[in-house]
Amino acid sequence: MTDSITETTHSENSLTVFRALIADLDLSHFTDPQLYDLGAVASESAEGLCQGLLCLSEGLENSELLPPEGISQVSAYLKASAHLLPALFELSEKAGVALGITQIRA
Secondary structure (H helix, E strand, O other), X not given: OHHHHHHHHHHOOHHHHHHHHHHOOOOXXXXXXXXXXXXXXXXXXXXXXXXXXXXXXXXXXXXXXXXXHHHHHHHHHHHHHHHHHHHXXXXXXXXXXXXXXXXXXX
């Protein structure tokens, strides 16, 4: 049994596993106002992260170099963003489904 779990884990990337875990969260105990809040916060957070990534990308395109100590900070930010964006979108989608709407707009 452990071998099959290990094999599955190694064959999937961390983003796929993380999104699947978020997708399995049960939101049925939340009230409608809580679901609206959850969906809005998740969407706004995802948008903010996207704007930050765009800003960083534009800076790099303009040949603005990072100081050596900034490289590890940017790397950590990018890794966190890569995991958070799918989770935030999944949470927003789940909140919308639980409310019976297809998309939540902040």
